[in-house]
Amino acid sequence: MLRKVAVIVLADVAVFELGVLCELFGFDRTEDGLPAYEFAVCSVGGLPVRTHAGFSISPSHDLSPAYDADLVAIVPHDNAEEFPAEVVDALRAAAARGAWVMSVCTGAFALGAAGLLDGRRCTTHWRHTDRLAELYPTAAVDPDVLYVADGNILTSAGTAAALDAGLHLIRAEQGAEVARKIARRMVVAPHREGGQAQFIETPVQSVECETLQPLITAVMESLDRPHTVDTMAAQAHMAPRTFARKFRSETGATPHDWLTGQRVLLARRLLEESELGIDSIAARAGFGGAATLRHHFGQRLGTTPQAYRATFRDRYAASVAS
Template sequence: MLTNVAVLAFDEIAPFELGVLVEAFGYDRSDEGLPLIDFAVCAPEPGTYRTQGGFGITVEHGLDRIVEADLVGVPAFADGTVPPPAALEALRAAHDRGARLMSVCSGAFVLGEAGLLDGHECTTHWRYTDELARRYPEATVIPEVLYVDDGQIITSAGTAAGIDASLHVWRQEFGAAAASKIARRMVVPPQREGGQAQFIRTPVPECDCDELRPVLTYVSENLAEPHSVEALARRAAMSPRTFARKFRAEIGTTPHAWMTSQRVLRAEELLETTDRSVDWIASAVGFGNAATLRHHFTRARSVSPQRYRRIFSEAG
C-alpha cells in the first residue's frame, strides 16, 4: 500500500512538474475519505534550489528521506542538467529495495542516468523521445503514450501527462473512486483516452545519409506497396544487414517499425479527412486489411480507428 512519497529536487527543477506531484500526493484530503500520504520533497542537501521559473524553492529534507519512500517522484529538469551522483545513487538504492519510481516529462533522463531504464519500456515528452532512445539504447522508448507503467518504473510524457500517471497510481493503489476524487479536485478527467501521439504530427525524420534519404521518401510516397528490408536495401545499394544497421543508427528504429509508424500516420490523416471505410484505408496505407490496421493503430494510438475518427474527423 502506498503510504510514503518522496520527490527528488536539485537545481533547474521544473516547477510545474514538481507541482503536479505535490498536487497529486502532497495534500491532506482525509476530509474526503482519502488516505493521508506522508509526502516530502528532498534533495542532495537541504537548502535552496533554483527552478526553471526563475525563483528558488527551499527543501528541508536530504536524500535519506528517499530511503523511507514507497514511491519516488522525479520531475522534469532543464535540458543538459547533470544529476548529482548522490541523487543517482539514492534512486538506485530505492529501486533495489523495491520502491517504485515515477518520472514526469524529462525526468526520465534522470532515471536513465541512474541506469534504471535499461530493459524497461518508457516514455517522455514527444520532443525528447528520440534523444532518450539515443542516450539509453537498452531502454524501449514508446513515444506515443501518455505514460508507461513497467512495474517498478513509471514514466510519463510532457507536463500534464504527469497528472495522468499520478491518477493511474491512485487507481492502482486505492481504486477508481479514490482516483476520481483526486481528479475532481484537480478538475481533470479521471482517465484520458489515447496518448500524446494523437496530438502530434511525426514527419519523415531528417536524415543526413544520402543513401537513406531517397528510400525514406520513396516509402512515404508508396505506402500501399509491400516493402521488404531486402528490397529497400537494394534501392539503397547496400546489403540487407548493412542497411538495417545504418537505418537504426540514422533513424533510431528498425525499418519495419518506421514503416508501421508511417502507415499509422497516414491512416490517421485519412480517418480525419475522408469518409473512406476502414478497409479501404487499410489497403491504401499498406496494412492490407482492417484487422491489421486496427491492431497497429490501437497499439500506437491507444484508441481504435473508429474511435479516433469520431474524435477528430473533419469529414463528418
C-alpha cells in the same frame, strides 16, 4: 501501502510537472474520505531551487525523506543529463528497499544515471526517447506509451503524462475507486486511451532516393490506389525481390511498412483537417475500409481514428481560427 511521498527537485525544475505531483499527493482530501500522504518536496541540502519559469522555490526538506518514503519521484529540469551524486544515491537506495521510484518526463535520465533502467522497459517525452536509448542502451525505451511500470520503477512521458502515471500508481496501490475520485476532483480522466504516439508530430516525409524518387513521388500522390510490392516493382521496371532490396536500401524501410506509414499520415491529416467520414478517409488513404484503418491506427498510434479526431480536430480548428 502508499503513505509517504518524497519529490526531488533540482535547479531549473519544470513547474507544471512538479505541480502535478503536488496536486496528486500533496493535497489533503481526507474530508472526501480519500487517503492523505505525508508529502515532502526535497532538494540537495534543503536549499532553494530556481524554476524554469524564472522564480525560485524553497523546499522544506533535504533528501532525508527520500530514504524512508514509499514513493520517491524526480521531476525534469533543464540539464537533464547531469545529477548530483546525492540524488543518484537516494534513488538507488529507494529502489533497493522496494519503494516505488517514479520519473516524470526527462526525470527518466536520472533513473538511467542510477542504473535503474538497465534491462527495464521505460519511457520519457517522445522528443527525448532516442537520446535516452543512446545513453542507456540496455534500457528498453518505448516511445509510444504514456507511462511504463516495470517492477517498482515507474517512468512517464512528457508533461501531463505525469497524471496518467500517478493515477496508475494510486490505482495499483489503493484501488480504482480512490484513483477515480482523485481524478474527478482534479477534473481529469482517470485513464486516457492510447499512448503518446498520437501526439508525435510526424509530417509527411519527403524522401530523396537515388533511383526510386519518381516512383516514391507518384505513389505519395496516389495513396488511394491499390499499390503493392508487385505493382510498384513493375512501375520501377524491376523484379519484386530486386525492388524490395533497392527500396529498403534507399528509404530504410520495407515497401509495405513505408506505404502503410504514409497512409496513416494522410489519414491523420484528413481526420484533423477535413469533415470527411471515417469510411471516406479510409478510402482516400488507401485502406479500403474503416476496419483496416482502425487496425493500423491501433498498431501505430495506440488509439482509434474516432478518438484521434476527437482529440485533435478541435486543436486544428482553433489554430486555424487564431
